[in-house]
Amino acid sequence: MYPAQFRYSEEHEWLQVEDNSATVGITDHAQKELGDVVFVELPKVGDKVEAGQACGTVESVKAVSEIYSPVSGEVKEVNTALAETPEWINQDPHGKAWMMKVALSAPAPLDRLMTAEQYEEYLRKESAE
Amino acid sequence: MANTPAQSVASRKTALNSTHRKMGARMVEFGGWDMPLEYSGIVPEHMAVRTRAGLFDVSHMGEIEVEGKGALPLLQKVTCNDASRLQDNQAQYSGLMNPQGGFVDDLLVHKIADQRYLLCVNASRREADFGWITKQNDTGARVRNVSDDYTQLAVQGPRSKAVLERLTAVDLGALKYYWFTHGEVCGVQSLVARTGYTGEDGFELYLPPSESERVWNEILEAGKAEGILPCGLGARNTLRLEAGMHLYGHDIDEETTPLEANLRWISKLEKGPFLGSEVLARQAQEGVKRRLVGFQMTDRGIARDEAPVWVEDRQVGKVTSGSYTPYLKRSIGLAYLPSELASPGQRILIEIRGKRAAAEVVSTPFYRKPKN
Numbered sequence: 350m351y352p353a354q355f356r357y358s359e360e361h362e363w364l365q366v367e368d369n370s371a372t373v374g375i376t377d378h379a380q381k382e383l384g385d386v387v388f389v390e391l392p393k394v395g396d397k398v399e400a401g402q403a404c405g406t407v408e409s410v411k412a413v414s415e416i417y418s419p420v421s422g423e424v425k426e427v428n429t430a431l432a433e434t435p436e437w438i439n440q441d442p443h444g445k446a447w448m449m450k451v452a453l454s455a456p457a458p459l460d461r462l463m464t465a466e467q468y469e470e471y472l473r474k475e476s477a478e
Numbered sequence: 479m480a481n482t483p484a485q486s487v488a489s490r491k492t493a494l495n496s497t498h499r500k501m502g503a504r505m506v507e508f509g510g511w512d513m514p515l516e517y518s519g520i521v522p523e524h525m526a527v528r529t530r531a532g533l534f535d536v537s538h539m540g541e542i543e544v545e546g547k548g549a550l551p552l553l554q555k556v557t558c559n560d561a562s563r564l565q566d567n568q569a570q571y572s573g574l575m576n577p578q579g580g581f582v583d584d585l586l587v588h589k590i591a592d593q594r595y596l597l598c599v600n601a602s603r604r605e606a607d608f609g610w611i612t613k614q615n616d617t618g619a620r621v622r623n624v625s626d627d628y629t630q631l632a633v634q635g636p637r638s639k640a641v642l643e644r645l646t647a648v649d650l651g652a653l654k655y656y657w658f659t660h661g662e663v664c665g666v667q668s669l670v671a672r673t674g675y676t677g678e679d680g681f682e683l684y685l686p687p688s689e690s691e692r693v694w695n696e697i698l699e700a701g702k703a704e705g706i707l708p709c710g711l712g713a714r715n716t717l718r719l720e721a722g723m724h725l726y727g728h729d730i731d732e733e734t735t736p737l738e739a740n741l742r743w744i745s746k747l748e749k750g751p752f753l754g755s756e757v758l759a760r761q762a763q764e765g766v767k768r769r770l771v772g773f774q775m776t777d778r779g780i781a782r783d784e785a786p787v788w789v790e791d792r793q794v795g796k797v798t799s800g801s802y803t804p805y806l807k808r809s810i811g812l813a814y815l816p817s818e819l820a821s822p823g824q825r826i827l828i829e830i831r832g833k834r835a836a837a838e839v840v841s842t843p844f845y846r847k848p849k850n
Contacts, residue, residue: 384712385521387802388780388809406831408780410520410802411712432778 357468426450492537493687509602514710523713524804531635532709540604540625548617560746564589579754629690634680641701677721722843769820772842775809777835
């Protein structure tokens with residue numbers, strides 16, 4: 350379910366780090382919690398994002414949720430197709446619904462991020478609460 | 479992504495609570511009740527009601543019985559619509575008024591027979607309404623809060639008649655909109671009303687709580703071929719908003735009057751004095767300062783409840799209900815605006831997370847069901 354090559358945040362974002370760049374999206378768990386996504390607002394290319402800070406929003410019919418960047422850096426690419434097809438976030442959250450690519454200004458804080466296995470454990474604990 | 483808030487454990491439960499949980503509904507606290515928010519999702523449930531049929535547990539709604547010689551005079555005093563126009567087996571949308579002409583609640587008044595009425599009121603207002611009606615009772619009417627005696631189910635959608643016809647001998651086709659009858663559904667004696675809160679054809683059933691689960695399951699079973707879906711309060715809210723219907727505590731409250739709320743049609747000033755009628759008469763003569771209007775977003779974005787409304791650099795009001803609506807696929811809402819700005823075509827700005835997005839005042843309802 351949760352790709353092993355990704356890292357996961359407690360706020361339910363995933364990221365994939367390659368060299369000095371990270372691709373970011375929201376997890377399958379996050380899209381399920383939200384329900385049908387109808388609107389997404391992403392940062393712009395060139396925006397500076399900071400680890401732990403809100404950088405966009407995802408809205409379903411019933412709720413609005415902020416996207417927190419798990420890394421710090423400059424946005425170098427945004428998945429603009431999501432504006433027209435927000436349903437991809439429900440259909441393929443770990444694939445074609447990636448949200449942004451960030452050129453890292455500091456190494457990804459891997460100590461604060463979870464592996465797929467740890468994230469699945471985290472979800473189990475969260476649902477048991 | 480923020481975590482969704484934990485739900486309260488102290489909420490009240492309908493007779494179907496464990497059924498909802500067994501069926502995997504996502505639950506939410508609403509007006510002090512632990513209710514299903516959604517089963518398969520707000521969008522599919524909303525679409526099922528617009529195009530086929532949906533089943534809702536609305537047992538959190540309250541029922542109040544008003545009986546005796548004093549029943550009609552009491553209702554004429556506390557509600558703004560004219561209950562004397564009701565015939566036996568007819569229902570009426572009305573407002574329970576305070577002396578300032580504000581809404582203590584909005585409600586349905588059912589005339590069971592002469593000197594016998596059944597009121598259907600909002601979940602969060604059960605006790606407040608009962609207390610208020612009792613306090614105003616100077617006619618000797620018997621007023622009883624009978625909310626716990628009923629499970630209320632709503633079967634809504636263009637195929638709802640076809641579904642229910644399999645479960646009852648009641649002549650549903652003969653039942654006109656806002657009329658009701660008594661009869662057996664699934665062998666259970668019920669009040670069957672052709673009413674609803676979705677803007678679609680449909681029925682509301684009032685039955686004893688002991689039979690709830692069986693009736694619920696039999697309706698879902700009988701509606702399988704029609705594609706019926708169990709629905710939660712999420713879809714109920716988007717459906718009523720598309721239909722331009724008011725939600726108590728949001729679009730109307732103790733501070734807003736029927737004239738301000740675009741409900742002139744339930745303010746029967748000619749019936750004689752009632753609570754708040756002087757205020758309403760003055761408003762009818764002089765005009766209201768603010769009015770509830772519908773709007774739709776022209777920029778991207780979804781207006782949510784409480785969002786500030788701007789015209790140029792002046793904050794002119796607040797969104798009282800706002801959502802993206804699945805059938806119209808538009809972001810729409812209701813807001814109170816100064817009367818001079820309350821005409822269709824008026825450009826307004828809705829503040830969404832600190833930014834202002836363009837919207838336009840439009841006439842309501844946003845959605846009207848197709849004529850047969």
